[in-house]
Amino acid sequence: MIHRLAELSFTQVDALDRDRTVVLFAVSPLEEHGPHLPIGTDLFHAEYFSEELAKRIIEANTGWTVLIGPSLPIGASAFDQAGTLRARARTVRNATLDYGAALARHGFRYILVTNGHAGPRHVVALEEAAAVVSRRYGARMLSLSGPVLWKFLRGKFNDRLEPLLGRPLTEAEREAMRGDAHGGLWETSLLMRVRPTLVDPAYAQLAPARFSLLDALRKNYPLRLGNRMGYIGSPAAASAEFGELARRLLLDVVWDVVRPVFDARDESWQQTSFLYKIPFLRTAFPYWVLVLGVLLAGLLLVQWLR
Template identity: 25%
Template sequence: MIRQWSNCTTKEIAAIDKERSLVIVPIGATEQHGAHLPVGTDSIILGSLLGELEQRVTFPSHEVLLTPLIPVGKSNEHLDFPGTLTFSTTTMYNMVDDLCGSIRAHGFGKVLLMNSHGGNTDLLNVLSRDLRIKHDMEVYVFDWWFTSFWSDILAKVQQSGEYGVFHACELETSLMLVFRPDLVDMAKAADEFPSPQLTDNRHVSIKGPIVPGWKTQDVSKHGVIGAPTLASAAKGREFIDYAVVKLHEMITEVIGTNYKASLSDEA
């Protein structure tokens, strides 16, 4: 079963078998996405995909709870562009820490932090280890920007180059054309790519191995990194169908993983 934490009563949450449950904490952002997409794009996409997941899949032997989505993240790299809202590193850290502490206080021992904004990634990876130690719980981080999550479907449908899918791009715009087409203005979509100084070096580039500390204005004049002009609703539907299947597979694997117990069981 998969359902929203907010829709449960206190007695229903108390009655859940905590040994056969997973709590997913969705973490988005509110930040500029160029002239053609709304500032809530990251949160809209994440919330909508989880809605699709809730409708289409099930986990027969486990309870999967979705906490309220956190709609603001660490987005200070976008603050030069109007509309961006951000928490500081410290505030974001403490907020997720407090939330997971509350979840643990009710007996849940496994949490998946599901992130849709690249600016949150490094913080959540560091935080996950601290949460494991502080709250004695299993903490998993899923980030679809700096992992291979979209790779298989992008290999089939992506028309843009290496930096064509990054921010307010072919991928995000396609998803928004399905989830909230009323908020997309394709007449204002414009492709934009980082300077070769940050993409074509042998060692120093946005993707490393030596990564500069950058803000969005260092790599984009108008807030876009990628090729939104190549987006389409047809691609968006393919991305959604792919994501639902992939997320179901991944969450099932998280449910079946119990790394806290692994060494003691071997002993």
């Protein structure tokens, strides 16, 4: 069965079989996504996949229960405009960690975090939180976006698109997918499938917005460069057809990540993004730099006093 965690009493929650219960919750910010999409785009996508994954888990595991927990509408590495709820990466990590720990302390072994936001520090913060809870409580907590989102945006699953689409991609479609990252073809199409009434029809008149790697080093670059409309990619190329394609592909790919959480007998279920291995994206990096700076200053002082 599928339940809303917030709608149950503590006695109902406590009566659940911990070995056959999965908890899902979303962590994604409210963030600007151009003039054509709502600020809740990432959160709506994450919550949608929580619902769909809950159904798949129940179908694949007879007699299991899925709890869908309340969402956390915060995120790091977000483009900052009116309506954006941007938080420090450390805040995202700690809030997600505390959420997972509260569940794990009471014996829940399977905890899955959904997320529709690909901000690098956000993705890593969720992965850090999941790793700490898993290690500290012996649970299996996993952030599902890490192994999926950046591979998807970088075209690593493109070989699976045409079989799902049932036809070859056109050159125009391939061009529209190039550099698509925020409020463009994919996110606009997916929201057409998930919350169609929230997509402003004016998306069809928006020109492509693409940026160089050098551009991307600037803070809030899609709001400061180009047409300054806050999107990256080609929203005008979006369609309900591509929304269904994204939905099916992402569900299949995420399900490949989820299954080992229940089935693996070793640590192979613990998958992370390539971002997780980049030191300066880790939430503790500023503290490491500070400690290193203090140590170096101490060594210099000792040398000077000699």
